Amino acid sequence: MGELEQHAPDRVVASWRRSEDYGVSHGEVQPRFSGAPPTESLFATCGREVLGDLHRSLAAEPVSLMLTDADGLVLDRRSGDHALLRALDAVHLAPGFSYAEREAGTNGLGLALADRTPTVVRSEQHYALSLRGYTCAAVPVLDPRTGRLEGALNLTTWSASHSDLLLALARSAAGTTTALMLARSGGGAAPTPSRGAVYRVEAPRLEPGSGTLTGLSASWTDALTQVRAAVASGRVVAVVGERGAGRTTLLAQAARAERPRGRVLAARVPAPDDVATWLDLWSPEVGKEHTTVLLGDADLLPAWAADRLRDLLPGAGPAGWGATAGRLEDLPAALVPLVGAVVQVPPLRERPDDVVPLARHLAHQVRGREVDLTPAAEQALRDHGWPGNVAELRDVVRDAATRTDVVDVRHLPAEVLSQGTHRLSRIETFERDEIVRVLTRPGVTMREGALELGMSRATVYRKIGQYGIRLPRG
Known part of the structure; x- marks a missing residue:
């Protein structure tokens, strides 16, 4: 690890540490086999089409093109280099196997999915020795309508091969896949990632985001009661459910009801390129007396940022913090052990x-x-x-x-x-x-x-x- 820390990017070093925590083997990679991968999603359909077009132009090159889902499960693989395909079969980098970081340790597609950002992992940067003969470039693909992580486009070649263009090709393929998904989902403007509004402080007055609307349904009131009980006991709450259902509002209402004179700091995860600045700007507020932090869309948080927050958030003040996500299992692994209560908010329908x-x-x-x-x-x-x-x-x-x-x-x-x-x-x-x-x-x-x-x-x-x-x- 010492030599790696001197030469590898910080994200790769952080991934190695997580791989150790997961108990991944340093020798031969042993990814989980999930059987025949699903093929019916819009992402899979569009990704396969883009993969096929790219394969036709690279059929003579020693490159393998892969499509994976959000869990790192390989959905498709193309290459005209049969020696490379045989070698990838030997390390199970093939359809039906999961190459998520938790399963295979540090690798290109696993790290791209964990940190939700384009990634290159070269030979000795791989955690498992059996992967060090390869260089991998992967780019995550987000649903253009919802922003949800759908999977990744991955290009793998021999470590000795010229690989400078791998990431550019992967970026292009991922961008084309996103555009095709948008066109086939009915068009319209894609959502703009959060930029600029690093965090919002909810003032201690009666306002819509802080819980003034009364007389709502029993299902909403029951969820609010559960969140209030968790906040009152000092537990970290994860409010889960569909986007737009009122997850952050539910947390804000509970925090305001339990601490009417406190501050509610709502920090929603921004675009991946802005996460470092976002953390630097709001994290000094954590731990201040009478401050409650609401981490919105925490399931969109890159793994490296979750690692940093894991060491920061447990030291929060008595008002504590809470998070929102689609599902508890979608939260970064570093944050899950900190959650003391999970509350489901029903969708509006x-x-x-x-x-x-x-x-x-x-x-x-x-x-x-x-x-x-x-x-x-x-x-x-x-x-x-x-x-x-x-x-x-x-x-x-x-x-x-x-x-x-x-x-x-x-x-x-x-x-x-x-x-x-x-x-x-x-x-x-x-x-x-x-x-x-x-x-x-x-x-x-x-x-x-x-x-x-x-x-x-x-x-x-x-x-x-x-x-x-x-x-x-x-």
Whole structure:
């Protein structure tokens, strides 16, 4: 380890230490075999297509191209070099085997997934001796719509081969995969990673993020009671659930209720390139009296940053800290042992009684006063599935409340009034939106709507069923 520390990047040294903690063998790598890998995901489909195109241009080169899922499971492998393929088979770097850092120690794809950043691991930097004949470059791929880690593109070659372009090729392949996923998921703008807003301090006053909305459903109230009990006892709480469901709000409400005069510092994990600066800016606040730290989206945290936080967070003051994640098992391994309580926050679709109170509350935020909702609009909001949870509701209400004092169904986007089961093309989306726009105008009859749309009434009824459009009753 001493020589490695002098010459290897800090991230590689940190990975070696984790590999030791995991008990990975220093000799021959022994990755876990999971059988036939799944193939149905959008990431796997797009990644295989990109891998195939790249393989055709590199078929004569001593390079193996691999696609892995977020757990390091190899989904696909391509190479025109049969000697390299035989050698990779000998170390089980093949479909069905997991090369996550926990399974195989320090390696390119495992470290890229752990730290969520492009990575090159060369020969002697590998933890296992049996991997030191290779150089690996890997780039993680995030879902362009949700930011969730989907997997990685990995290029492996002999250590003696010229490898300067490996990382550039891996970056290009990963970027193409992301673009293809975005196009096939219906397009639209990809979410912008958090930048600039390093942390937010919730002031000790009544405000939406700190728990003023009352009268919500029993499932929300029960979750809040559990978090409050954990905070009151000084335990570290992990609030898990879907993004946008109110995980950070739940933590903030509990912290504010238990310590009404304290500070609530909400630090949400930013883009990977900004993590070092992010840590330096907010971590000095940890341990200050009457300060509660909320680590949002902790499952997006690179492993090296989690290692640093593991040594920092247990020394927090009596107000403690909490974290949010999709699932407890998605948290970095360094943080999991620190968690003393896990609370699940239900998605909005499982809390239909919360939709209208939240909508009214959000509308008041936008306008600074009460905004009315018609019974038809309330029903439409309750009936929608809200795949984007409260974050989606906020966007819908904000758009409607800026255009009217009384929100009706005609002010809601077409997707709120439809329950289609398949992804629509651009033409289908335009057609659905036009049908909704025409038929939700006050007083319009089906005959008048069909005439304006240039369709027969029978066709309009068929299209309503095809798109799952729910029109207001009465």
